[in-house]
Amino acid sequence: MNFRQLALKNIRGNWHQYGAFFWSSVFSVMIFYMYSSFIFHPDVINGKMPGASQIREIMIVCDYVIMIFSFFFILYSMSAFFKSRKKEFGLLTLFGMTKGQIRWMVLYENVIISILAISAGIGIGALFSKLFFMGLTQLLKVDSPIAFVIPLPALLFTAAGFFLLFLSITLLTLVKVGRSQIIDLLKASKQPKKPPVYSIWLALLAFCCLGAAYYMAYHVTIRSFIVYFLPVVFLTVLGTYFLYTQGSVFILGRLQKNKSFYYKQTNLLTVAQLVFKLKDNARLLFMVSILSAVVLSASGTVYVFLKDTRNQILENYPQSITFTEVGLNSHRVIDPEILKRTLKEENQEIEYEIQLAGIPVTADVLRFGKVTEVTLFLVSEEDYNVQAKRMNKQELSVDPGNAAYVYPYKEINDKIFKDDEQIQARLNGKIESIVVRQQLNGSPYPTQYEISNLLVMDKDAHKKLMSETPDEEKSVIYGYELVNWESSLEAVKKLKALVPESKEFNFTARVEQYQETKQLMSLTLFIGIFISFLFFIASGSMIYFKLFTEIEEDQEQFRALNRIGMSDEEMKRTISKQVGIIFFLPMLVGILHTVFAMKALGNILVSNIWSYAAVVLLIFVVMQTVYYLAARRSYIKRILQGAAQ
Template identity: 55%
Template structure:
């Protein structure tokens, strides 16, 4: 057996440690290759695919993320392998293997594993590329699916790039091989561990940091988001670090003092080992919990934006088709009769129709870069009538003479944007004199489409005063807003496009097509969700693999302990129960901490979007728990098989 064969045989012998690292590497290579195949696809590079330029830019950004992630993940994995094999290296040194030969052996092992991972990743990427292109074609709503093609540049970039990456990391880790003395390597797992210590002050700091971070996230709004964002992240990260390095030790020490719990069945063994395991694994568990929070928050955010895009568009543009015109019956933008004709020709039913006549007025505002704003003066009767027809509905207003209600189209803004309860000077465009109106309250969320230049808010007054204001305004100065809400509007893209085609180019700013805007947003968010899903899965596999690696780093020590316990009467069933409990805590505690972090992050997101993000995030959390459970059962089975196997060997 030559030296290369010896190295390959070593890989096979340590396959239980290599498997998680290998599969994670294969997945990274596969995703990188699929994205590269799209980036270098001739139809994409030649601009033959609609919206391909933006997609290509997004995927190139993801490629950089994959490379950076792969570097640190593989570097950590290689370091974990070397630590778990100290005893093996000590024996090889004892038998006469030189440091140079040992490094050459590790180099051969790494090259063999790398070539296998690159080959398997590219093969799986080529296998799933057709499915990827079909899904992408569906999201981009292309008339014809993107043709299957494997670019040579994608193959070369993936193979050469990852081989160089693996090689650089291997050369980094080779410096760790052979640096310790033989006796230290042989006794690496025999060194006694000092009892873990913890500081109550640091535990208190952890509680305060997490509590402050959670409170700031829970109370985050648009007005304080910029101020709160970085402190929230910093406080939660610091609190999580001390939670695992300090608080976990305090918790298990407390359980040791509770004799009713500590001396029950196998709890003595489980808790006693976990005190040391939590100390040894604290940094890994901290990293995994933060990664879990990042994965869940990112995935939940993508999912929330994707599902909530329809609701947001309906709030932004209350009618499917809307436009406004200056002057009564000018129809300079679009004749409403032509809209009705197209709707009838396409057999599209209307849910309701809006025609609102108002006057543009200027009034002072607060908290803005300008001192004044323009609002459309409307009657309370018209506002209440149209407001009740919307999908969310609007509150019924009752306005007294000389008073008004200020309505803004931004449902997420709650703070007053004009002075409340104080008479304000209001100048109506085309009016003869300045009015004085007292704004009683502010309502967030409008009832009609808002003109984007002449008026952005509503000023609701009582019907009598509305008539007086409008009588003083010439017909050519009055503003008319038209709105048509189609039934099943999201499926009426062709009809909406025909109506929009009738609008003159110089009047496009006065016309809003909610259907086209929604379809473009849905396409963009669907694509973001689709691409981000792969990156999230990649990070999920990495977080689980880090725990897996740490478990097998301690395998030899645990195997010796359980073999000794088995000899003095501990049954295999008790060993399985003890190991299962320990692995479950190590797997699911950081998962639970990450989920709690995510819930508060989703609450902050919901505050910013004025929507309930919790219900959407629960779906993502549920999927994450299922995947983490599958990973746990796989790791438990592999770990237990190695432990139990030692009893019969």
């Protein structure tokens, strides 16, 4: 028997371990190839595909992420395989095989697996790249479908990149084979384990770190996000690490002292083994928990932005079409009558229209210890309340001589003016003293213009100032809400063609912003789904590897328990609990982290996003459950086979 035959036989004999690693690698190669096939697509490189350049840049970043993640995943997998086969290597050494021959055998095995994984990944990737291109065609809204091609650079880049990755990690792993002594290899699975110890102070530190991180995430706002972000991430990572290395032993130790629970049925065996398993696997569970939290938070954020896009656009663009003009009845941007006629020609019905006339003024405001000049738009209380009522916003009641300030964005809760602050507004070449009594956040008028900062005055005072101000120094906000605004893109394009090209003319349409944002979020989600699946499969595979790394030790324990009368059903129940905790504990910790991340996102958006976030979490739970059931079935089968011997 030569090395190649021996390597093939070893792969077949250890397929229960290699299987999860092989298919995870295949999935990585498949995604990498599909992204690369778009990156190197002739139409993308030649610029024949509108809007593809930005997507190409995103996919290049994703390829880097896949390669970096694959490096650590394969490195961990190879290390796990080596640890599980130490006894096998010791026996081969005892029978006369040299360390150099063992290295060649392992090299053959890994080269065979890498070639098979790369070939299968590229083959499946090429098979599904047509569907991938069809999905991108719909999202990019290009006129003709993206042509199905198998770019040679993408094929070579994927094959060479992953082969070098497999080879380099294999060579790193072989160093361990050379350094190990025969006695260490043979006794690897017989090494006695020391009772797990913990520090009560580090366990408390874990709970304090997580509690502080959750508290900050719960109360974060758009203004405090930058300040809180790094501390929250640091405390969450530190708290999670000590939760597994210290907190898990502390909690299980408390359960062991609870006699009514500990001596009930098979709880004694389950808890006693979990004390060692959780301590031994603390780093793995820590990494899986953080990885799950990152994937869930990223996926949830993109999905929330996609589903909440309409609400956010409606908030920032209260009217379907808006524009501002300097001067009453100047109509330098577009004549309202021409606009209405054009909309009618395009079968667009106007639900309502607004014309908010006011006076732009400037005032000095102290912000962050610095005096800043801001532009305010003086409008009438009566005009403001008409639109506020229509938009279900808070109406204002302003006393004579006073004013209320309306900040455009509801997400920001900063107080621009102090209560009862007197400002000096500059208008008509003179100074007008105005007392600001209150502030509201979130305007029923457009938020994207310089005159979006409204200063609402009582009707009589505003009328007096309007009469004293020349018409050419006044401004008007025009707004038109359409019945079917989501289908108004062609009408908007026709209207924009009538607007003179000038930076001073502000003409915006909700449908354009909505389509652009929705397309970007849809593309990001479409691309990110594959990365999320990759991370999910890889994290589940790492837990799977760890279970089978320790399977010989578990087989011996259950073999002994079987001899003293433990039934197969009791063993299945015990194994199910242990495997379930190993699989679901990092999932629950990751979900808990994600819940607070979504709470922070909801605070920033000032929106209820839980229905959207729940969809992502539910999908993850279902997928993890399926993975658990498959791993549990395979693990129980192997344990019972070993226990029966």
